[in-house]
Amino acid sequence: MTKYAIIVAGGKGLRMGSDLPKQFLLLAGKPVLMHTIEAFYRYDSEIEIILVLPKEQQNYWHQLCCEYHFQIKYRLADGGETRFHSVRNGLNLVTKPGLVGVHDGVRPFISQEVIARCYELAVAHKAVIPVIDVVETLRHILTVGSETVDRNAYKLVQTPQVFDADLLIQAYQQEYIPTFTDDASVVEAMQIPVFLTKGNRENIKITTPFDLKVADSLL
Template sequence: MDYIIIVAGGKGLRMGGDIPKQFLPVGGIPVLMRTMMRFHEYSPELQIILVLPKTQQEYWNSLCRQHQFNIPYILADGGKTRFHSVQNGLALVPDDTDGVVGVHDGVRPFVSVETIARCYDEARQSGAVVPVIPVVETVRHLDADGVSHTVPRDEYRLVQTPQCFSIQLLKAANEQPYNDGFTDDASVVESFGHEIRLVEGNRENIKLTTPGDMKMAEMLI
């Protein structure tokens, strides 16, 4: 059985409003609902675990009633950090389960079904995969002295989600003590000693963080 853990703990501060960014409407539908709909489109059998801070759950439930949102999911409480939020979601996956579990940002509603499929298919083979896209801008490295120099952009990739793993691998990796180097789930698994494979993402799979991102989202809709 396969799972997706959708992490939505943003406070929306960079959006400049009081409503957390995952609840803002895009094309009349809250961002988080669009994200969940995309994974349900990939597979109605995929088990969805939604991780939300306790303080946001009542508002989320009211949105679900308002929009008659009926995609099935399991709700988990958000943690102190993303790492701890994923731990809380992962705890709802039975320990003896085989399969693939993905972790996805709740504010990435435009991940393509094709990208999702590539991630799950590769994870079944290699155990750990992230979707990436090429860097198209020139990249410069800034050292500790403030001196910068150009680096070859073809050696770099921009990382997206869902990041997908063998369930047993991610559970074992998440038993490690937390450290500040855990910037995403791939870094947790890499710290555990497992190689990360790369698959093609899709450029529309942007993370909605700023008001400008929301304008882009409306254009994509």
């Protein structure tokens, strides 16, 4: 069975307060994005990696690959107007039946165990996403005031989100709507159930300077 990993990296670094897109910031001496790609290569050296980058960032990425002697094979797709459109562009390079995992380029700490479990479970369940528990108290904002809600009724969603390839391609033929915030929401719009599995807490999404400090500490 062919396995694909679509790695979406379209950040502009605005929340980092930097002109350099966050996926290119250095972590332990090399760009964050390289750490992320390496995580999937370590899981399966035969996995077909599809990297989705905005056109205006691709030349710089190629320069970084030369500078850091990055030689893992991948195919490149153009980023789109939104994450939805970026993933759709990546799916155009999925040509064989199999499994497709979609992962954020700025989540370099995804564990090998979670990657493997998501792909394994997707064989039977067709749509699998990793989640972690909410550990802080949640409040629901009302028209007037707010109220505490049961945090046990909620989960925090991570990536990779792994799907049957044909199912995901079909789902992304839908018209975009703003409530499509991740791949699971696109699939659920077709009334397809999504299976939840345990993620790893270290699998943070690096979007702020604080996140980068946490990432340095994790390494």
